[in-house]
Amino acid sequence: MKRLLLLSAAVLLGACSKEEAPPEPVRPVLSVEVKALNQENLGRFAGSIQARYESNVGFRVPGRIASRNVDVGAEVQKGALLATLDPTDQQNQLRSAQGDLARVQAQLINAQANARRQQELFNRGVGAQAQLDIAQTDLKTTQASLDQARAAVNQAQDQLNYVELRTDHKAIVTAWSAEAGQVVTAGQQVVTLAQPDIKEAVIDLPDTLVDDLPADVVFQVASQLDPSITSTAIVREIEPQAQSATRTRRARLSLTDTPPGFHLGTAISVTLSSEIKPRLELPASALQEVDGKTRIWIVDPQTQTVAPREVSLISRTDDTVVVANGVKSGERVVSAGVNSLKPGQKVRIDEGSPQ
Structure with missing residues (x-):
């Protein structure tokens, strides 16, 4: 009887040892959706909104300025009196x-x-x-x-x-070059007037960049104070010679449209971009180097599992990589923790993953 009990216990222990191991826990991961890029950013520069047409005006006769009737920033109508000389x-x-x-x-x-x-x-x-x-x-x-x-x-x-200096068009006073009591000669610059109807973006570009600008370059213009105020622009003219001190050349850009928020003197941020062949950009943390090969982990949305896939790199920075193949736009890629994944492993996409 005792021998039968021992035999039964041994059979039960053997059966327990043959049971399957418990399933691996579902691993939470961060992921991103792959999106194709069709533009290349060439740089970001600061500038301002200026009038396309400005005129430096002065008296047609010499004399001593007796009065200055408007200040900088004033908007004047045609025929407005700007200043007078002692008559x-x-x-x-x-x-x-x-x-x-x-x-x-x-x-x-x-x-x-x-x-x-x-x-x-x-x-x-x-x-x-x-x-x-x-x-x-x-x-x-x-x-x-x-x-x-x-x-x-x-x-x-x-x-x-002529001792009265008047404007012959609607304008905004942008600068004074002489003050009351000053003696001026005929034709000497006294005041600068800007026509407010046509505005443009003005920036300074590095001389080396100007020579390499693509013909189809697009400028994205945004207000620095309110980035929601935006427009696009194209090159109207670029100074032929760089400034000796800064090695930059002034570029004047024609705006596609002029939002009301683009006042004269508005500080702007201008981003240069150019149309390129569509390519795919991923976080650098999504890459895994194995046996000299570069791969990423693709998330299967149906089975909620991951699988490795080899990719070819075009370029790489500290934060991002550009890949040529191995992944398609719209697929989801694990963006963190790739070194602890296994093929076919169940994952859970965290709610905070970038979309």
């Missing part, structure tokens, strides 16, 4: 020209009267032809002097009008 010199010139005109007008009256007298005497046969010719010549000379005096008065009047 004393121009007023004196006008009075002098008006005096000369009055004198010549009096001379003309005498010349006309003398010409009439000589003509009457000649007609009665008591006047000489020579005297008549002299009188008529004097009349023509005085008439020419009158025309000249009138032109001088008009010119003096214009000179007096």
